[in-house]
Amino acid sequence: xxxxxxxxxxxxxxxxxxxxxxxxxxxxxxxxxxxxxxxxxxxxxxxxxxxxxxxxxxxxxxxxxxxxxxxxxxxxxxxxxxxxxxxxxxxxxxxxxxxxxxxxxxxxxxxxxxxxxxxxxxxxxxxxxxxxxxxxxxxxxxxxxxxxxxxxxxxxxxxxxxxxxxxxxxxxxxxxxxxxxxxxxxxxxxxxxxxxxxxxxxxxxxxxxxxxxxxxxxxxx
Numbered sequence: 505x506x507x508x509x510x511x512x513x514x515x516x517x518x519x520x521x522x523x524x525x526x527x528x529x530x531x532x533x534x535x536x537x538x539x540x541x542x543x544x545x546x547x548x549x550x551x552x553x554x555x556x557x558x559x560x561x562x563x564x565x566x567x568x569x570x571x572x573x574x575x576x577x578x579x580x581x582x583x584x585x586x587x588x589x590x591x592x593x594x595x596x597x598x599x600x601x602x603x604x605x606x607x608x609x610x611x612x613x614x615x616x617x618x619x620x621x622x623x624x625x626x627x628x629x630x631x632x633x634x635x636x637x638x639x640x641x642x643x644x645x646x647x648x649x650x651x652x653x654x655x656x657x658x659x660x661x662x663x664x665x666x667x668x669x670x671x672x673x674x675x676x677x678x679x680x681x682x683x684x685x686x687x688x689x690x691x692x693x694x695x696x697x698x699x700x701x702x703x704x705x706x707x708x709x710x711x712x713x714x715x716x717x718x719x720x721x722x723x724x725x
Contacts, residue, residue, distance in 0.1 A: 507700045509651075509681040510723070517542045518723055519608055519649045519679050523549045530554070530599070530639055532609035532622070535649040537563075537577045539608055552604060554635040556595045559587035576634065599635060599642040607643035609636060611650045611675075613665045616712035618675035618687035620646065621667035631668070640671025652680035652709050661685065661692070662711045682706055684723060691715050696723045 510518075516538035523529055523539070525547040531537050541562045543549050551560050553575055561582035564570065569580035598604060613621040620640055624631025640646060653659055661678065678685040683706045684696035694714045697706055703716045 507682075507705065508698075510698050510725075511681070513538055513541070514725060515649050515679055515681055517725060518684065519647055520544060520549075521724075522647060522677065522679075523547065523606060526550070527605040528552055528558075528598075528603060530604050530607045530635070530643065531576060532607065532636065532639070533577045533634070534610035536608035536610055537575045537579055539649070540575070540581070552595065552598060554592060554595045554599070554638075556590045556592045557581075557587065558590070558595075558598075559584050561587075596635065596638055599638045602642055602644065604639065604643040606645045606647060607639040608647045608649055609639065609670075611648045611660065611678075612654075612667050613660055613662050614648055614650075614675050614678055614687075615665045616661075616663050616692055618673045619665050620648065620670045620672075620675050621665040622648075622670050624668045626667060633670075636670045640674045645676050646671075646674045647677045647679065648675050649679050652682045652706075659709055659711045682709065685710075685714065688715075693717050694720060696721050698723055 512535045515535050520539045520542035528550045530552045531539050552558050561584040564580040564582045573581045611622040623633045623636050675687050682698045682701050686693045686695050692714050694716050707714050
């Protein structure tokens with residue numbers, strides 16, 4: 505029986521639960537951009553963009569779009585009181601200076617050691633680095649938000665990345681449409697599974713061997 509996978513918004517919702525009060529957070533293209541819709545209740549999360557924005561709000565409502573205020577994916581954003589605008593060079597200085605607490609990034613592959621490949625698909629022969637390499641090196645914590653498998657059903661959590669690397673050993677947590685996996689020095693620890701999924705189901709779609717947490721739970725959404 506085909507088990508139901510979580511949709512992109514639910515993945516983003518689960519990632520947003522990891523964001524702590526006062527965190528400065530950068531959101532990458534794709535699923536990560538949706539996290540700004542789900543600021544945890546009672547917490548203030550300060551969203552940063554390489555385009556030169558700090559403290560922006562959720563996605564803009566229809567009719568309130570501002571062509572000069574977009575996220576990494578080109579989606580229009582809502583304004584927040586106190587938000588600020590500055591040169592892109594200053595935005596990158598914040599990243600390189602270690603001032604980003606969390607970066608949420610998409611990925612084509614994540615290795616068993618937490619290596620990240622997210623900027624090029626070799627079969628297409630093109631890629632887009634953007635700020636990903638700076639974030640992989642400069643952010644204090646990297647969370648990957650992605651589907652567990654690619655369009656052909658191949659695992660995206662692999663023993664070794666076969667795609668060009670964005671960063672080595674930089675990923676600390678992976679949230680997918682079927683599981684939450686923590687990257688540790690001992691290996692990949694399966695912390696949570698999507699409703700209706702079991703540990704062996706997730707393992708069947710993951711190349712490296714998973715360490716099943718003694719406290720394995722269903723994703724709390």
